[in-house]
Amino acid sequence: MRSFRIFVQKEFFHIMRDRWTTLILLVLPILMIILFGFGITTEIRNTKFAVYDPSGDYTTRGIVNKLESSEYFTLERYIDSEDEIERLFRRGETGFAIVFGDNRILLIADGTDPNTASVLTNYATALINSYLQESAVRQVGGGAATDVAGDPPVASATAAAHRTITPEIRLLYNPSLKSAYNIVPGIMGMILMLICAMMTSVSIAREKELGTMEVLLVSPMKPFLIILSKIVPYFTISVINYITILLLSVFVLKVPIAGSLILLSGLSLLFIFVSLLLGILISSVVDKQITALLISGMMLMMPAVFLSGLMFPIESMPEVLQWLSHILPVKWFIIAVRSVMVKGLGISSILQEVSILIGMGIIILIISIKKFKYRLE
Amino acid sequence: MKVIEVENLTKRFGSFTAVDNISFSVERGEIFGFLGANGAGKTTAMKMLCGLLRPSGGRGIVSGFDINRESEKIKASIGYMSQKFALYEDLKVWENIRLYAGIYGVPEKEATERSHTLLEELGLEKERNSLVKSLPLGWRQKLAFSVSIFHKPTIVFLDEPTGGVDPVTRRQFWEMIYKAAASGITVFVTTHYMDEAEYCNRVSIMVDGRIDALSSPASLKKEFEAESMDEVFRKLARKSKNGEL
Numbered sequence: 001m002r003s004f005r006i007f008v009q010k011e012f013f014h015i016m017r018d019r020w021t022t023l024i025l026l027v028l029p030i031l032m033i034i035l036f037g038f039g040i041t042t043e044i045r046n047t048k049f050a051v052y053d054p055s056g057d058y059t060t061r062g063i064v065n066k067l068e069s070s071e072y073f074t075l076e077r078y079i080d081s082e083d084e085i086e087r088l089f090r091r092g093e094t095g096f097a098i099v100f101g102d103n104r105i106l107l108i109a110d111g112t113d114p115n116t117a118s119v120l121t122n123y124a125t126a127l128i129n130s131y132l133q134e135s136a137v138r139q140v141g142g143g144a145a146t147d148v149a150g151d152p153p154v155a156s157a158t159a160a161a162h163r164t165i166t167p168e169i170r171l172l173y174n175p176s177l178k179s180a181y182n183i184v185p186g187i188m189g190m191i192l193m194l195i196c197a198m199m200t201s202v203s204i205a206r207e208k209e210l211g212t213m214e215v216l217l218v219s220p221m222k223p224f225l226i227i228l229s230k231i232v233p234y235f236t237i238s239v240i241n242y243i244t245i246l247l248l249s250v251f252v253l254k255v256p257i258a259g260s261l262i263l264l265s266g267l268s269l270l271f272i273f274v275s276l277l278l279g280i281l282i283s284s285v286v287d288k289q290i291t292a293l294l295i296s297g298m299m300l301m302m303p304a305v306f307l308s309g310l311m312f313p314i315e316s317m318p319e320v321l322q323w324l325s326h327i328l329p330v331k332w333f334i335i336a337v338r339s340v341m342v343k344g345l346g347i348s349s350i351l352q353e354v355s356i357l358i359g360m361g362i363i364i365l366i367i368s369i370k371k372f373k374y375r376l377e
Numbered sequence: 378m379k380v381i382e383v384e385n386l387t388k389r390f391g392s393f394t395a396v397d398n399i400s401f402s403v404e405r406g407e408i409f410g411f412l413g414a415n416g417a418g419k420t421t422a423m424k425m426l427c428g429l430l431r432p433s434g435g436r437g438i439v440s441g442f443d444i445n446r447e448s449e450k451i452k453a454s455i456g457y458m459s460q461k462f463a464l465y466e467d468l469k470v471w472e473n474i475r476l477y478a479g480i481y482g483v484p485e486k487e488a489t490e491r492s493h494t495l496l497e498e499l500g501l502e503k504e505r506n507s508l509v510k511s512l513p514l515g516w517r518q519k520l521a522f523s524v525s526i527f528h529k530p531t532i533v534f535l536d537e538p539t540g541g542v543d544p545v546t547r548r549q550f551w552e553m554i555y556k557a558a559a560s561g562i563t564v565f566v567t568t569h570y571m572d573e574a575e576y577c578n579r580v581s582i583m584v585d586g587r588i589d590a591l592s593s594p595a596s597l598k599k600e601f602e603a604e605s606m607d608e609v610f611r612k613l614a615r616k617s618k619n620g621e622l
Contacts, residue, residue, distance in 0.1 A: 006479035010468060017467045017508075211461025218427050218534075219480045220453040 003221055007229040014203065015233055025199070029191045029241045033248045036183045047120060048076040049096040050088050059135070060100045066131040067098070072123050096120050180253040185337035188245050189330040190304055192268065193275045195238045198296040200279030204230055205292035208283075231276050238272045258344030267340060270354065271333040274361040278329070281364050284371040304330045332356045378405045379438075380532055380563045381426065386435035388421050395421040397586035398435070403579075405531070408554060408564045410574045410594075413583030414614050419567050420536065422583070426565070427534055428452050440531040453481070456525040456533035456562075460540060463521050466510035470501060473509055474524055481528035488527075495523050515546030519553060526557055533557065535566040539573065551576050571607035582610060584617045 016022055049067065053060045067073045076094045079085065088094045089110060099106040107124050109117035204227070207213040216226055242265075249255045257264060278300065286292045303324070317325070325331050336353035339345040347354075381403040388396040396418045403409045413419040424430040426439050428448030437444040440454045464473045471492060478488035496502045499519060501512075509517060518538065526533050535554075539547045551573065558564050566577070574580050574594060581591040590597055590613060594606055603609045 002485070003479045003482065006476055010465065010472070010476055013468055013472065014465075210466075211459050212463055212465060214429075214459050214461070215457060215463040216480070217429060218452060218455070218457040219477075220449065220482070221480045 184249040196275030197279040201282035201292040204283035259340035281368040383437040410577030410580035417583040418586040456530035458525040574606040
């Protein structure tokens, strides 16, 4: 036991004596949360919009007010002719325009960025619909009030709202469409994988490369203990990172933990173990630090970023890639974290992901035990 | 008393026979030189003696334990210093000593006392708290040797211990080896330097997995009518089929 204790201490020394490693290990999660949470965001805020409103009646002004009061749009100005719209777009003064005509509302967006354009039009449509519905409800409640007022455009608009079935959009779990909800589980998966798999594999490969592994293997120290003591520091750091990410996301990104914290932590522990095993597996097949780094970087991190659904939806990928994404532990972890943290679901709804992760862990464990050359060949 | 006794030891990797039926024995306190060209099989043979490789055939006893069945016990009773530098560069001098003392189960109190005497002898007292990477290579090598015999093993295996070390340090290194041997530790050493072979009590020369010569340096020179061990070695290595010169 004493040799194990001294050995774990030695691993901590390795990490702490390398100031850059320590810094990266502890600051990276904070940096990623801030970068992804604030910098890289898929939501659109405060888009300037222009309005061409020849009628200037009650309803159209109501719609403009509704748009402006949302956090997505800011009124740039009213324009005098439809021709002006193109000039505004060209000069980049506006990203969105609304043209009110007789019984129609034209929404104009910049199609060079299709994602933004469709998001903007969707937001606007939803806002306009909700306004029309509200006013329709008001009208029914107010009896014949509007009829008396006799304002034809309003009447026609409300009549339209009555006649047609307007789809209403309700976004579950993330009503305000905050991208942080999507990003926190992803970052958690990436960081834990990075620390556990990459750092563990590199640190074991380092001993092989320096020749100290040979000396350790000739010593009476059990190979199992050597590996175990390598894992302990990275496990500790992962837990610290997990807590950091949770604190940052709850208090800085304002992403609440909807589900059980215990379940979420248990899930993360499971994923940490699977990643550590993956790191051991990598180190059992490579002898050089750089190979370990490349393998864990190219084979774990890159696919994790692209295939885990963190940035691009898996559903829209080619089938081959979708199939490929199934073998990544991080994908299942992210799905499960989303279910627990964002949707607030219980253990019964993540049974599939949990059992897949456990299965992967067992397979990796078996392979690495078989591969681990404790007698240097 | 014999501390290493090997009979018909063989190691095959597929169809390639790295170590071919070697037999020899080493006495307690002896400095035994294990020579051979690269690829002659000396590293493989040494790994079998240390319990790192399981032999394909043959028997062997190292410090009283069977190399086929008791490799874990062998590990606890030997010391090992590898060709590559074996201390941790980012650990302090005393941390390295404590680490190896811990691995080999030297009691903490004893380890502290002995590390003081050790550092005093090496003249490294002042460097106790320096990182190993700040020490010159020669000192590191001497420290690595001291660490490898810190737990008082019966045998210490040195795999090309003086590679890349200047002649003065090599000389000092060999003085340390003599001192260790005088205290009863058997020294099993591989080397590329033929002048170092002259320092050994007995020398074996491996060619293509077999031991082609085994005797004291003096009688080997006589047997091969050579001026130096270097000449003996070259005469033998010329017969090699796959070793390089």
